[in-house]
Amino acid sequence: KQEVTQIPAALSVPEGENLVLNCSFTDSAIYNLQWFRQDPGKGLTSLLLIQSSQREQTSGRLNASLDKSSGRSTLYIAASQPGDSATYLCAVRRPSGGSNYKLTFGKGTLLTVNP
Amino acid sequence: GAVVSQHPSWVICKSGTSVKIECRSLDFQATTMFWYRQFPKQSLMLMATSNEGSKATYEQGVEKDKFLINHASLTLSTLTVTSAHPEDSSFYICSAGDIFTSATNEKLFFGSGTQLSVL
Numbered sequence: 001k002q003e004v005t006q007i008p009a010a011l012s013v014p015e016g017e018n019l020v021l022n023c024s025f026t027d028s029a030i031y032n033l034q035w036f037r038q039d040p041g042k043g044l045t046s047l048l049l050i051q052s053s054q055r056e057q058t059s060g061r062l063n064a065s066l067d068k069s070s071g072r073s074t075l076y077i078a079a080s081q082p083g084d085s086a087t088y089l090c091a092v093r094r095p096s097g098g099s100n101y102k103l104t105f106g107k108g109t110l111l112t113v114n115p
Numbered sequence: 116g117a118v119v120s121q122h123p124s125w126v127i128c129k130s131g132t133s134v135k136i137e138c139r140s141l142d143f144q145a146t147t148m149f150w151y152r153q154f155p156k157q158s159l160m161l162m163a164t165s166n167e168g169s170k171a172t173y174e175q176g177v178e179k180d181k182f183l184i185n186h187a188s189l190t191l192s193t194l195t196v197t198s199a200h201p202e203d204s205s206f207y208i209c210s211a212g213d214i215f216t217s218a219t220n221e222k223l224f225f226g227s228g229t230q231l232s233v234l
Contacts, residue, residue: 041228042228043208043225043226044159044208046225091159103223105158105160107158
């Protein structure tokens with residue numbers, strides 16, 4: 001059974017700091033890995049998706065890496081801003097395709113960026 | 116990106132009543148929709164997968180007679196929590212994707228969620 005762990009559970013940083021969020025998964029046989037952002041009481045916004053054959057993806061100040069063999073991914077946020085404050089979720093998709101599109105989520109990292 | 120609309124955003128109901136939650140894909144056809152539940156400080160847990168026009172597939176431990184899912188059209192899926200009890204209080208969120216035909220079929224788009232409180 002796939003398990004996804006995110007460390008740290010919570011992180012508080014001053015504005016402008018670069019930071020790294022960690023995600024690990026127990027079964028390396030994944031199809032892809034996705035990072036989401038969740039604001040309180042809101043839905044999820046997809047930030048980055050990394051296919052199992054890829055090593056990293058970048059979007060603006062965000063960079064996500066994937067080391068499938070070791071079951072790890074990191075989300076790097078550069079020059080953090082108060083607007084980045086949210087819960088960041090990591091999710092992996094199991095290999096089966098088609099309608100068998102099950103995502104296994106971690107519990108998330110609650111990020112607070114202080115002005 | 117694609118938009119998934121979920122209503123209501125929050126609902127408070129008495130124990131024993133039924134609550135219906137709607138999930139609509141506004142600008143694409145959602146061949147498949149997923150329903151998740153999230154308890155405080157816990158992971159999102161998949162409850163069921165529904166494909167348009169067929170019966171939903173429920174995850175282990177999820178009571179299909181309690182959580183009724185209807186996906187009658189390519190733009191609408193509903194989750195009905197029947198005879199709700201306080202332990203059903205949770206954040207319910209749907210996601211949708213046209214995973215069979217879309218060029219962006221790797222991504223799912225999420226609704227804004229429904230906070231259910233059962234008194």
